[in-house]
Amino acid sequence: MSRRAVTLTVASVLVLVLALAGSLMPVPxxxxxxxxxxxxxxxxxxxxxxxxxxxxxxxxxxxxxxxxxxxxxxxxxxxxxxxxxxxxxxxxxxxxxxxxxxxxxxxxxxxxxxxxxxxxxxxxxxxxxxxxxxxxxPISTQVLVDSVQKGKPADGKIRPGDEVLAVDGTKTGTVSQVTELVAKRKPGDRVTVTVRRDGKEEKIDLTTAAIPDDKGGQRPMVGIVLGDRYKFPxxxxxxxxxxxxxxxxxxxxxxxxxxxxxxxxxxxxxxxxxxxxxxxxxxxxxxxxxxxxxxxxxxxxxxxxxxxxxxxxxxxxxxxxxxxxxxxxxxxxxxxxxxxxxxxxxxxxxxxx
CATH class of the missing domain: 3.30.230.10 (Ribosomal Protein S5; domain 2)
Structure with a gap:
């Protein structure tokens, strides 16, 4: 076999090996x-x-x-x-x-x-x-609790699915309203959240905590994730x-x-x-x-x-x-x-x- 034929054969084998490797190599x-x-x-x-x-x-x-x-x-x-x-x-x-x-x-x-x-x-x-x-x-909105953060003030007191009706007696209809009312407090302050659960209203007293990683330590939280839900006619x-x-x-x-x-x-x-x-x-x-x-x-x-x-x-x-x-x-x-x-x-x- 000539040197040229050997070279072509080796090159063909290498190409085949590379193609086979490529077909098996997973990529992200x-x-x-x-x-x-x-x-x-x-x-x-x-x-x-x-x-x-x-x-x-x-x-x-x-x-x-x-x-x-x-x-x-x-x-x-x-x-x-x-x-x-x-x-x-x-x-x-x-x-x-x-x-x-x-x-x-x-x-x-x-x-x-x-x-x-x-x-x-x-x-x-x-x-x-x-x-x-x-x-x-016309449509109306309601604020529902999507989840409760473990170890936070609301853990064990507020439940997913609760409808938030008021904060410290002030009626709420949107997530932003709830957030603004809680934000008026300081970490360690008491806050009363009124919720509807299983058709009944309950007032739940919580003590706010500081938001993690807040450098100033002055931003309060109760540990609930809220979502606006619409009530359609x-x-x-x-x-x-x-x-x-x-x-x-x-x-x-x-x-x-x-x-x-x-x-x-x-x-x-x-x-x-x-x-x-x-x-x-x-x-x-x-x-x-x-x-x-x-x-x-x-x-x-x-x-x-x-x-x-x-x-x-x-x-x-x-x-x-x-x-x-x-x-x-x-x-x-x-x-x-x-x-x-x-x-x-x-x-x-x-x-x-």
Missing amino acids: YVVLMPGPTSNTLGSNDKGEPLIKIDGRPTYPDQGHLNFTTVTYRGGPGGRIDLITALRGWLESEVAVVPEETVFPKNESPEQVDQENTRQMRDSQESAEAAALNELKI FKIDISVGDIGGPSAGLMFSLAIVDKLTPGALTGGKFIAGTGTITPEGRVGPIGGIQQKLIAARRAGATVFLTPKDNCADAMSARPDGLRLVRADTLHGAVESINALNGAKGTIPSCEGS
């Missing part, structure tokens, strides 16, 4: 891919209405208001190999991101799933509140299965507005979109915008509602045939859709955002 990256989309005006996987409203007249709708999702491969429980990561970097429809982008350090995959589920639940409630605020339908059920995260908020709100108002908001168009929503109707940015655009266009969407802070990335990844409409607020998104259907008004674009 995650591949993001276009996920399924769901029409908020349609049905879920069980054939039930994705959004169901009881106790209030609803109106027929048509067309699509799809929320979009991102799926992934990899993670601490099953890392991708080097070859898969390299292939992903070359594909335009996927993104390869560091593992901690999806799985923060010191959090298990189970904890990430739990957090995503919590975010979806909160997103649905915020979407309901935003829609009713947009329609000027009728029932709204949103059923999306095991999908998590907060990014469908805008589309949920639009669907609720559509169902509660005469006429089809979409005018029969296939509209998709994404964005978090606050109870006041502000739209926030999300992750995976490129993959969501691809998923929407594949499903048939011709219009995509895009949070302002995602516009730059969306413009660089916009598929042919998909119009990007900037959505800053729920009210603005409703007006933009009306304008798409011939009503007066401007249609904000992502260009120049």
